[in-house]
Structures are given as C-alpha cells and as structure tokens.
Amino acid sequence: MTRSVSVLAVGVVTTFQDAGRVGQAALGIGRSGACDRASYRLANRLVGNTEHAAVLEVTFGGLHLRADDDVMIATTGARCDGPSPHNAPMYLRRGWELRLGTPASGLRTYVAARGGFGAEPVLGSRSTDTLSGLGPAPILAGDVLEIRDPELPAPGVDLAPVPDPEGGDVTLGLVPGPRLDWFTDESLTTLAGEAYTVTSDSNRVGLRLDGEPLQRTRTDELPSEGMVRGALQIPPSGKPVLFLADHPVTGGYPVIAYVEDDDVDRCGQLRPGQTVRFVRRHGHGSWAPQPGR
Amino acid sequence: MRLLPSGTGALLVELDDLHEVLGLYAALEHAMPDGVLDLVPAARTLLVVTDTGVASLSSVAQAIERLTPREDRLDSAELVEVPVVYDGVDLEDAARLIDCDTEELVRRHTAEEWTVAFCGFMPGFGYLVAEGWQVQVPRRSSPRTKVPSGSVALAGEFSGVYPRESPGGWQLIGRCSLAMFDPSRDPAALLRPGTRVRFIAEQRR
Numbered sequence: 001m002t003r004s005v006s007v008l009a010v011g012v013v014t015t016f017q018d019a020g021r022v023g024q025a026a027l028g029i030g031r032s033g034a035c036d037r038a039s040y041r042l043a044n045r046l047v048g049n050t051e052h053a054a055v056l057e058v059t060f061g062g063l064h065l066r067a068d069d070d071v072m073i074a075t076t077g078a079r080c081d082g083p084s085p086h087n088a089p090m091y092l093r094r095g096w097e098l099r100l101g102t103p104a105s106g107l108r109t110y111v112a113a114r115g116g117f118g119a120e121p122v123l124g125s126r127s128t129d130t131l132s133g134l135g136p137a138p139i140l141a142g143d144v145l146e147i148r149d150p151e152l153p154a155p156g157v158d159l160a161p162v163p164d165p166e167g168g169d170v171t172l173g174l175v176p177g178p179r180l181d182w183f184t185d186e187s188l189t190t191l192a193g194e195a196y197t198v199t200s201d202s203n204r205v206g207l208r209l210d211g212e213p214l215q216r217t218r219t220d221e222l223p224s225e226g227m228v229r230g231a232l233q234i235p236p237s238g239k240p241v242l243f244l245a246d247h248p249v250t251g252g253y254p255v256i257a258y259v260e261d262d263d264v265d266r267c268g269q270l271r272p273g274q275t276v277r278f279v280r281r282h283g284h285g286s287w288a289p290q291p292g293r
Numbered sequence: 294m295r296l297l298p299s300g301t302g303a304l305l306v307e308l309d310d311l312h313e314v315l316g317l318y319a320a321l322e323h324a325m326p327d328g329v330l331d332l333v334p335a336a337r338t339l340l341v342v343t344d345t346g347v348a349s350l351s352s353v354a355q356a357i358e359r360l361t362p363r364e365d366r367l368d369s370a371e372l373v374e375v376p377v378v379y380d381g382v383d384l385e386d387a388a389r390l391i392d393c394d395t396e397e398l399v400r401r402h403t404a405e406e407w408t409v410a411f412c413g414f415m416p417g418f419g420y421l422v423a424e425g426w427q428v429q430v431p432r433r434s435s436p437r438t439k440v441p442s443g444s445v446a447l448a449g450e451f452s453g454v455y456p457r458e459s460p461g462g463w464q465l466i467g468r469c470s471l472a473m474f475d476p477s478r479d480p481a482a483l484l485r486p487g488t489r490v491r492f493i494a495e496q497r498r
Contacts, residue, residue, distance in 0.1 A: 025331040025342065026318075027482040028412035028419075122476045132416050134476060178297035178305040224413060226333025226340025228303045250335050250413035258300030284350075285298030 003069035005113065007143040008097070011062020014139045015128035016119045017110075017245075018054040024123060025226065025249050032129035035108055035204055035245045035268030039077035042162065043112035046074035046089045048155045053116030053148075054126035056139065058109040060271075061102040065111075067092035071147055072114035072154065078106030078269060079164050088159040089114075106165025106269040114154065118146035130204045131246040165269035169195070171277050172263045175284035177232065179222065179254030187214040188287070191232075191256065192280050196240065200272040204246040206233075207267060209276065213238025214256065224250040230259040230267075244268055296354050299340060304354055306339045311410050311422060314339050316362025318486055323363060326356035334411040334486050336420070370408075370487040375454065376495045377403075377445050381465035383433070387447055390464070391428045398466065399494055401426070407452060407490040412482065417456035417474025419484030426450065436462030443468045445492070452492075454484070 007014075017040065020033025034040030034057055044053050056063065061080040071092050079086045081101025092098060100109060119126045119136040128135040139145070174192065196211035214234050227233070231243040233253045242259060243251075244267060259267060260281060270276065280287055294317075295307040308314050318334045321341070328348025333340035343353050379399045381387075388398040405423035412419050430447040437460065440446070444455045446463035455461060456474035473483050484490065 022330050025333045025340075026412060026486055027416060027480070028414065029416045029481075031331070123481055134416060175301055176298050178299050178307075223336035223338075225305060225335045225338040226299075226303075226342075228300055228340070228342055230300050248413070249333055250411075255299070258298075261301045284301055 002118075003071055003115070003147045004144050005065045005067050005071060005092070005147065007139055007141055007145060008064035008066055009062060009141050010139055011100070012059045014056055014058045014063055015130070016054045016117055016126045016136045016139070017057040017128065018126050019052045020127050020245070021123050021125045021129075021134070028249055029123060029134065030129060030132060030246060030249050031229075032125065032127040032135065032246050034110065034127075036077050036110070036265045038262070038265040039108070039110050042087070042160055043074050043076040043110040044116075045155065046076070046087070046157055046160060047072050047112050047114040048150060048152045049112060049114065049116050050151055053112065054119060055113075056111040056117065056145075058100060058111060060107055061100045061109060063098070063100045063109075063111065065092075065098045067094055067096050067098075068144070069094050073098065074112050075100070076110045076112075076160075076162075077165065078103035078109045080109055085159070087162055089155075089157065104164075105167035107271050108268055113147045115148040115150045118148045129246050131248060165266065167274065169275050169277065170266065170270060171279055172267065173260035173281040174232070174257045174278045175260060175281055176287055177255035177257040178225070180256055180287075182216050182218055182222075182254040183234070183256050184215045184217055187216075187256070190214060191240070192278050195275040195277050198270045198272050198274050198276065202270075202272060204244055206244050206247055207242040207270060209240045209242060211239065214240070216254070222252055222254050224252040227251045227255060228258075230261060230264040231255045232257045232259065242267060294358070296357070302345050302350070303340055303342045304350060304357070306341060306357060308337060308339065311336055313362060315408075315410065315487060316364060317357075317360065319363040320360045321357070324360070326353050328353060335413065336410065370489050372489045372491065373483060374491050374493055375445075375469050375471055376493045377467040377469045378495050378497050379467040380497055381445065381467045383464040384466045387430060387464040387466050390430050402452070402466070403492050403494050407492070409484045409486050409488040409490065410451075411486050412484070415456060415459060417482040417484065418453060419482075419488070421452040421484075421490055422450060423452075426452070430464055432462040433464060436460055440465065441468065443470060443473070445469055
C-alpha cells in the first residue's frame with residue numbers, strides 16, 4: 001500500500017533533493033542535490049532512510065503538509081517557527097498536519113519521510129537541478145507526494161543535538177584555488193580581510209557576493225574549466241560568486257579559492273544580507289606568491 | 294602536466310592542449326583510480342573529482358602522474374551522423390567572418406570529421422573540434438535570449454548543437470532534428486567526449 005502526504009502550501013519554493021547525480025559531469029550533467037548536505041544526511045538518518053533517499057528542501061519555510069496515512073518524518077536545517085520538534089523524528093498520524101513557519105535563522109529546511117519520497121528519478125537522482133531543469137518539477141500546493149516503503153529498521157534516536165544555522169556574520173574556511181596566480185597579492189589580502197555581503201541574486205546555483213572587488217594581474221580569457229561546489233569564481237566585476245549545488249559543470253572565470261567543503265553546507269543556509277568573512281586554511285596547497293604573480 | 298588545487302575534494306590537471314586532455318581522459322576512463330567520482334574534461338584542463346573518504350587527493354594525484362595518455366581514443370569512439378539543414382540566421386555572417394561564401398562554409402563544415410572534445414554549458418552540449426577547421430569564429434556581440442533547440446552553431450574553434458532552447462551567443466548556421474539529449478534514453482547524451490561526428494547537408498523541407 002502506498003502512503004502519501006498532501007501539499008497544502010509550499011512557501012517560496014520547495015523541491016525534491018537527494019545526494020545528486022554523480023559521475024555524469026563529463027556529459028555536462030551537474031551533481032545538484034541538497035544545498036546543505038549535512039542537514040540532508042541528518043534528516044535521512046533520523047528516520048532510518050538509506051543515504052540517497054529523497055527529501056523535501058524547503059526555502060524560507062512556509063510548507064504545509066497533511067498526512068494521508070501514518071508517516072514518520074523529521075525536519076533538519078533551518079528551524080522554522082511552529083509546534084513541531086526539529087532535528088528529531090516524529091509521527092504524523094493520518095489527517096495530522098505539519099506547518100512550517102518562517103525560520104529565525106538559516107534558509108533551507110529539510111523534511112525527510114521514513115522510506116523516502118517517491119518522485120520519478122531522472123538520470124539516477126530525484127534532485128531538481130534548477131540550472132539544467134533536470135529532475136522532478138518543483139512541488140506545488142495540491143500535489144500528493146508518494147512515500148516509499150522503508151528499507152532499513154527505524155532508529156532509536158530521540159534528538160540530534162546539532163546547532164541551528166548561524167544568523168549575522170559567518171566565517172568560512174578557504175583553501176587555494178587553481179587560478180590564485182591570476183590575482184594580485186593585495187586581492188588575496190582583501191579577500192581574507194574584508195567582509196562580503198550575500199546579495200538577493202543568490203540561489204541554488206550560487207551566492208553572489210558584494211564587497212571590495214578583487215584585481216586580476218592578467219586580463220586574457222580563461223578557457224572554460226571544470227569546477228565543483230565551493231568555487232569562488234571572480235567575474236570581470238571583481239565580485240566573487242560562490243558556487244552551490246546547481247552550479248554549472250564548467251566556468252569561464254578564474255577561481256581564486258575554494259570554500260572548504262564542510263563550510264559549503266553552511267553557505268547553503270545563508271540569506272541575502274548576511275555577511276561572510278573568509279579565513280585562509282592550510283594543508284591543501286600553497287598560499288605563497290607564485291612565480292610570475 | 295600541472296596539477297592545480299581545486300578545493301578539498303578535486304584536482305585540476307592542466308595540460309598543453311586538447312589532444313593531451315582527450316588522451317588523459319581516455320586513460321582515466323579506461324583505468325579509473327579508486328575514489329574518483331567524476332571527470333570534467335575541458336579545452337586545456339581535466340578536473341578530477343574525488344571522494345576523499347575513499348582515496349586521498351595525493352594518492353589520486355600519484356595515480357594520474359603514473360598514467361600514460363591513450364592515443365587510440367579516436368579509433369575506438371563511435372561515429373554519429375548529424376543531418377543538418379543549413380539555413381541558420383547567421384549563416385551569411387559566419388561565412389563572411391571566415392572569408393568564404395555560404396556554399397563553401399557548408400562544404401567545409403560537412404567535409405570535416407569532428408570530435409567531441411568535451412561537454413558543458415548544458416547537459417548534452419558538446420564542443421566539437423576538427424583537425425582541418427582552423428578558423429576562429431567570434432561570438433555574436435550580444436547573445437540571443439532564445440536559441441532554438443537543435444540549432445547548429447559556431448564559436449571560436451568549436452562547432453556545437455544546442456540540445457534545447459536556451460540563451461546563447463554562438464553563430465547559428467543550421468538546424469538538426471536529432472534529439473541531442475534525452476534523459477529517458479541510455480545514454481542520455483548523443484554526443485560524449487571522444488564521439489566522432491559527421492554533419493550531412495540536408496535539403497530544406
């Protein structure tokens with residue numbers, strides 16, 4: 001018997017997300033998947049799902065669901081106003097509702113259902129890639145979301161003690177990027193010293209940052225090259241773009257540095273108006289000036 | 294070969310030219326080192342994305358340095374014939390840009406055997422190169438907001454076919470009706486790195 005929940009309201013935007021499409025980048029197919037992978041994995045663990053089960057990624061709260069059957073769910077990531085527990089499994093009995101208000105901090109809330117949501121997979125994943133359009137359509141009010149049968153036993157967890165996403169000023173670790181030597185030494189000092197503000201042009205593709213522009217030492221065109229999430233790409237404006245889950249597979253602007261992978265999850269929780277500060281980390285390549293820089 | 298850092302989980306291998314990129318890509322595809330999740334070949338580089346829980350970046354770097362690029366890649370790749378109606382809105386501009394008339398452009402475009410160098414821009418968009426195609430076609434000064442699906446186009450040293458309607462700045466020389474990308478098909482992309490392509494001129498219908 002198939003179980004389901006009915007969608008009463010979706011807020012700003014709600015999509016299906018899982019671990020994404022791995023191994024197809026050579027065909028121009030990006031990974032996509034949950035923007036905050038740590039919160040995604042936690043949501044699945046709390047309800048005893050397999051690692052790749054699809055969850056709902058809710059942007060800035062506002063999701064209302066009604067259970068059509070008895071289901072076990074968990075919410076993680078941005079903690080929304082409302083009576084439901086967060087970072088903890090709970091039962092929704094048939095007819096009960098989950099109503100997510102707006103989050104006090106953070107941007108994306110993950111809703112896992114025990115068994116995983118059953119959207120039709122596209123190229124091995126149920127993630128909606130907002131850049132390429134691959135994957136299931138964004139979720140709309142009135143949709144009935146199928147829930148799959150569980151594959152693993154239910155865990156005996158009551159609550160995961162994880163901190164809520166930060167508001168305000170956020171510090172992110174940086175490691176050197178492949179085109180560090182395209183920039184002046186002053187630019188590196190600027191990047192690691194000044195605060196940058198997340199602008200409202202930000203989305204699942206990336207965060208557009210506003211702040212002190214970075215200066216290049218060379219002006220020739222870079223042949224497009226492969227990138228992964230966390231890349232800090234510097235377009236001609238000099239203002240960094242930080243790639244998130246739905247980033248293009250290749251980019252044509254030089255990458256000065258990468259945000260440490262664990263910190264990219266925290267970037268997926270940043271809202272327009274928040275400021276970020278970058279701190280250089282060591283042990284993943286040299287920050288020293290290169291010959292010719 | 295230069296290995297450049299690309300974050301905590303990837304390495305960017307910089308090579309001298311496209312030929313070297315394709316040779317290394319073929320060698321890696323043939324004997325994928327443990328822990329490698331994804332490969333992204335491009336014009337001068339090959340990005341190697343690694344699951345560092347399985348293998349460290351330094352062990353992957355050592356495996357790459359030990360590889361011998363494969364020269365046999367072209368013989369083993371399949372040949373795809375792409376029928377084209379050469380009636381693109383930029384056909385005359387493109388011909389002028391490479392100092393010939395439209396008939397000559399079509400003759401040269403169909404005479405070459407093209408190879409998919411790499412994919413990018415959108416799923417299934419292949420950047421095609423050909424040995425005898427040594428021209429540089431500038432992009433349009435202002436990109437179109439809508440390029441029709443199936444448009445056959447030129448830019449730089451490359452030829453390409455738009456798999457679906459999208460914005461784009463390439464010079465449009467024709468159209469083809471083959472589905473370049475279909476997520477329900479296996480493989481979804483008709484053109485993959487290394488695939489050989491011949492364009493066949495079709496009469497307007």
